[in-house]
Amino acid sequence: MSAPTVVAASRSxxxxxxxxxxxxxxxxxxxxxxxxxxxxxxTLMIPVLAVAMFGFVFGDALGAAMAVPGTEYREFLLPGLFxxxxxxxxxxxxxxxxxxxxxxxxxxxxxxxxxxVAFLAGRSLADVLVALVxxxxxxxxGVLFGWQWHSxxxxxxxxxxxxxxxxxxxxxxxxxxxxxxxxxxxxxxxxALVFPLAMVADTVVPTHLMPGWLAxxxxxxxxxxxxxxxxxxxxxxxxxxxxxVADHAVPMAVAWPLAITALCLPLALARLRGLAR
Amino acid sequence: MSTDRRxxxxxxxxxxxxxxxxxxxxxxxxxxxxxxxxHGLLGPNGAGKTTAVRILATLVRLDGGSARVAGCDxxxxxARVRARIGLAGQHAALDEVLSGRQNLEMFARLHHLxxxxxxxxxxxxxxxxxxxxAADRPVRNYSxxxxxxxxxxxxLIRGADVLFLDEPSTGLDPRSRNxxxxxxxxxxxxxxxxxxxxxYLEEADRLCSRISLMDRGRVVAEGSPSELKARVGGSRLxxxxxxxxxxxxxxxxxxxxxxxxxxxxxxxxxxxxxxxGGVGALGRLARTLDEAGLQxxxxxxxxxxxxxxxxxxxxxxxxxxxxx
Numbered sequence: 001m002s003a004p005t006v007v008a009a010s011r012s013x014x015x016x017x018x019x020x021x022x023x024x025x026x027x028x029x030x031x032x033x034x035x036x037x038x039x040x041x042x043t044l045m046i047p048v049l050a051v052a053m054f055g056f057v058f059g060d061a062l063g064a065a066m067a068v069p070g071t072e073y074r075e076f077l078l079p080g081l082f083x084x085x086x087x088x089x090x091x092x093x094x095x096x097x098x099x100x101x102x103x104x105x106x107x108x109x110x111x112x113x114x115x116x117v118a119f120l121a122g123r124s125l126a127d128v129l130v131a132l133v134x135x136x137x138x139x140x141x142g143v144l145f146g147w148q149w150h151s152x153x154x155x156x157x158x159x160x161x162x163x164x165x166x167x168x169x170x171x172x173x174x175x176x177x178x179x180x181x182x183x184x185x186x187x188x189x190x191x192a193l194v195f196p197l198a199m200v201a202d203t204v205v206p207t208h209l210m211p212g213w214l215a216x217x218x219x220x221x222x223x224x225x226x227x228x229x230x231x232x233x234x235x236x237x238x239x240x241x242x243x244x245v246a247d248h249a250v251p252m253a254v255a256w257p258l259a260i261t262a263l264c265l266p267l268a269l270a271r272l273r274g275l276a277r
Numbered sequence: 278m279s280t281d282r283r284x285x286x287x288x289x290x291x292x293x294x295x296x297x298x299x300x301x302x303x304x305x306x307x308x309x310x311x312x313x314x315x316h317g318l319l320g321p322n323g324a325g326k327t328t329a330v331r332i333l334a335t336l337v338r339l340d341g342g343s344a345r346v347a348g349c350d351x352x353x354x355x356a357r358v359r360a361r362i363g364l365a366g367q368h369a370a371l372d373e374v375l376s377g378r379q380n381l382e383m384f385a386r387l388h389h390l391x392x393x394x395x396x397x398x399x400x401x402x403x404x405x406x407x408x409x410x411a412a413d414r415p416v417r418n419y420s421x422x423x424x425x426x427x428x429x430x431x432x433l434i435r436g437a438d439v440l441f442l443d444e445p446s447t448g449l450d451p452r453s454r455n456x457x458x459x460x461x462x463x464x465x466x467x468x469x470x471x472x473x474x475x476x477y478l479e480e481a482d483r484l485c486s487r488i489s490l491m492d493r494g495r496v497v498a499e500g501s502p503s504e505l506k507a508r509v510g511g512s513r514l515x516x517x518x519x520x521x522x523x524x525x526x527x528x529x530x531x532x533x534x535x536x537x538x539x540x541x542x543x544x545x546x547x548x549x550x551x552x553x554g555g556v557g558a559l560g561r562l563a564r565t566l567d568e569a570g571l572q573x574x575x576x577x578x579x580x581x582x583x584x585x586x587x588x589x590x591x592x593x594x595x596x597x598x599x600x601x
Contacts, residue, residue, distance in 0.1 A: 017389060024386040032374045035415065104370030108431070111334050111364045113356060114387040276338050 018115035025109075025122020026129065029096075033130060040133065043092060047085045047138055051077070051145055054204050065209055068237065071146055075236045078138075078147040079159075080203030083227045085134055086167040087198045090174040093127055094187040097178025110275070120175050120268055127171035128164055135163060150235030159233035162253045166226045169257035172264035179271040202227045202246070206239030219243035222260065225252035286312040286439050286470035287333060291342035294328050294494075302328040304494035305342065310472055310487075312438075315465045317481040318474040319583070320491030321591060326474035327367070329491070330441045333472070334364045347438045347470075363432030363440040367447060369424040370431075373417040377408050377427050380416060384431045402430040406460065422453025429460055433469075440464060442473040446480055458484055478583035488583075492591040502583065509581045509589050514562060515549045517575040524548065527571050534558075534565035552578065 033040055054062070055074045063073035100106045100119075109119050142148075149156050181187045199205075200214060201221035210218055218224060220243075228249035231238045238246075245252050287310035294303040303325045310316040318326045331337040333346055335355035344351045347361035371380050378399050385395035403412045406426040411419060416427065425445065432440060445461065446454040461484055465471055475481050481488050482502045490498040490505065498505060514535065518527045528539045528548050535558060539550040552558045559578055566573055 020389075021387055024383060028372060028375065028379075028383055031379060035374050103373075104366045104368045105372065107336055107366055108364065108370040108384070109387065110336055111359055111362065112384070112387050113359045113389065118387075276336065 014115070018118055018121075021114045021118030022121040022125060025118050026125040029123065029126030030129060033133070040130070043088070044085070044134060044137060046088055047081045048141060050081050050084070050204070051141065054081075055145055062205065062209075066206060066239065072237055074146050075148075076206070076231070076238065077204065078142040078145070079231045079234055079236055080201075080227050081142075082135060082138060082163055082230065083166060083201075083223045084198045084203050085138060086131060086163055086226075087170055087223055088194055089127060089131060089167055090170045090177070090197075091187070091191045091194055093123065093171050093174025094177040094181065094190070095184045097123060097175050098181050098187045099184040101179060102183045106275075116272055117269065120265075120272065123175055124168060124171040127174075128168050131164060131167040132160075135160065147236075151233060155233040155235070159230035162226050162229055162233070162250075165254065165257045166223070169222070169260040169264075172261050172268060176264045176268040176271065179268055179275075197221070198223065202239065207243070208239050216243075219245050222256035225249050225256050229253040284312065285309040285345075287316070287344075287346050287472055289329070289333065289342065289344040292329070292332060292339050292344055293341035294325075294332060294337065295340050301494050303332070303339075306491075306494065307496055308489055310470055312470050313465060313468050314486045315461060315471040315473065315484050317485035317488040318472065318491055319476070319478065319481045319488050319587075320474075321476070323493075324491040324591075325494040326491055327443055328494075330364075330443050330472065330474055334362055334441050335359055336364075360435070361438045363435065363437030364443075365425075365428045365432045365441070365445060366443045369416075369428040371416050371424065371428060374415055376413045376415055377419070377423075377430075378403060378412045380427065381431060381434065385434045388435050390434075398434060402433065406430045420453065421449050422456045425449060425453065425457050426460060429457070429464075433464070437469060439470045439472070442471060444474055444476065446475070446477065454480075478587065482583055490586065490590055498586065498590045505583065505586045506581045509585045512552055512578055512580050513549050514552045514558065515547055515575070515577050515579055516562075516566070516573045518546045518548060519572060519574050520546065522571060527566075527569070527573075530565050530569045530571065531562065534562045549579075 051074075054077055056070075059070040059073045059077070063070040066073065066076070068076070106119060110116060139147075149159075177190075178187060181190065200210075200218045201207075202218060202224035207215045207218045207224065225245050226249075228238060228246045229252075230236075232249065287308060289306050289308040292303050292306040292308075293301065295301050306325065306329055308316075308318075308329070318329060320326050328337065332339045333344055333351060335351050335358050339352060346358045349357040349361065351358050372383070375383065381399035381402055382395045385398050386392070390398060403409050406429065408423060408427060408430070411423060416424065419427065429442075429445075442461065445457050449457065458480070461471055461473070473480075473484065485502065487499065487501055488505060489496045498508065500508070514531075516527070516531060518524055524541055524543060524546065528541050531539050531548055531550055535550050535552055537550045537552065539548050541548050559576070562576065566576070
């Protein structure tokens with residue numbers, strides 16, 4: 001059995017190879033989804049249960065506090081849960097990345113003539129594609145629970161784009177953390193830290209109902225910008241606009257994820273290079 | 278007997294690696310491996326075996342010295358080294374969820390094979406490593422031996438000139454271990470240079486044509502298994518003296534019969550002495566013991582093994598088992 005000849009990568013084609021490698025890595029994670037659909041269900045468990053808990057158990061009470069009926073609270077709630085799901089994705093990304101570091105898959109990839117960036121970019125691409133599936137399922141469930149959008153296809157697509165942008169940023173946070181933590185077990189222990197990130201925001205409870213010292217940070221939470229922006233784009237009810245961020249929600253919903261990515265991506269790359277030290 | 282440096286497949290000269298807080302992992306490693314041979318790095322935990330492999334496989338940068346693999350410098354030209362090597366680490370670096378075939382195809386694509394070539398290569402490797410029946414099952418359902426074979430197959434996608442195996446049989450049952458050993462022998466026979474690390478003396482003895490014994494980040498002895506054993510001396514006779522008999526008197530008789538100074542281990546009540554002449558000496562000793570009325574519990578002729586080499590040349594006994 002003779003070894004296959006390999007296409008030599010010239011300098012000019014390196015970018016093309018990096019893109020091809022990225023797709024190969026991303027496809028690996030998508031195969032996971034097909035082989036273990038139960039993992040996707042696990043990811044969706046929190047937002048689905050949150051719809052049930054917040055929408056129905058607390059729905060009328062929160063609606064009363066907001067001086068709206070429970071049904072309208074659910075219209076308010078769903079966009080918050082969409083963004084919350086994007087944030088919870090950090091946990092999966094961190095755990096999976098840490099497992100690849102621990103299990104030697106990353107070492108093997110680093111010993112291949114592939115682009116090392118592709119290991120990270122492929123993960124991020126897969127996260128974004130999986131997020132599309134998650135959002136489709138959540139929006140379907142939302143409709144069942146009485147949520148709907150009141151705008152045309154343009155704003156709805158824009159809202160989806162903002163959510164995907166948020167997921168991409170969360171993916172790079174997860175990748176960086178996955179490269180930093182000591183292993184997947186440690187990543188699981190830290191998972192609970194996602195809760196304040198997801199809850200101290202304009203997601204489930206409107207910020208004006210929070211204590212004043214909490215409302216400020218909640219407004220500046222990157223999730224809040226996205227949630228306020230997509231509530232507007234979907235035509236769903238929002239809390240009273242209470243902060244500078246809420247007044248500039250759409251530009252902030254673009255700026256926050258870009259800033260987070262601009263911070264985490266180079267750090268993750270540096271960490272990857274640092275593994276050789 | 279040493280490998281000619283110019284055509285060594287692996288050449289390390291004075292390689293040093295220092296980890297902050299942990300001290301020197303490698304403290305002047307010298308290594309020359311002839312092409313097409315199986316070379317063993319044998320040493321206790323913490324001797325620096327894994328660090329050596331990680332440096333040679335370009336995963337970790339060296340702090341000092343130089344190393345060439347398949348003619349390419351690991352520090353200045355890691356990309357070309359990567360194109361010529363295969364690596365199988367301590368853990369099977371596989372995707373547990375994907376099937377064996379999917380793993381092979383994915384890593385083949387990351388070796389920059391075209392889709393069709395990757396499929397063909399995956400099929401050929403599955404056949405070669407006898408994994409066709411399980412090809413489409415998820416790897417998490419594979420046995421330890423199957424996993425290792427798949428790991429080897431993945432490391433050979435590119436038809437590597439040099440293959441690094443870090444503790445290839447750790448955690449395997451004897452049957453799986455034999456499967457991996459056979460695969461390694463076939464590879465060497467087809468011209469691949471193999472550098473393997475091991476804590477198992479038996480493994481080094483059975484597989485490697487040459488062994489570098491490592492201790493505290495450097496090579497303390499190098500040679501073929503028989504050369505290393507010869508350094509410890511010839512066979513030794515061991516006599517177990519029954520309780521109630523005078524150890525010193527027995528030692529005297531043994532000394533007279535073998536013309537050699539015996540060592541006495543009072544706790545185990547064993548007397549051992551170097552012996553030349555093999556079975557003839559045994560016969561002589563049996564007569565002597567008989568004449569002295571000393572009914573020994575056990576008389577045995579023991580050839581030195583790598584354990585003796587190890588004890589003689591490193592700081593302590595080799596610790597078999599887990600860990601790196």
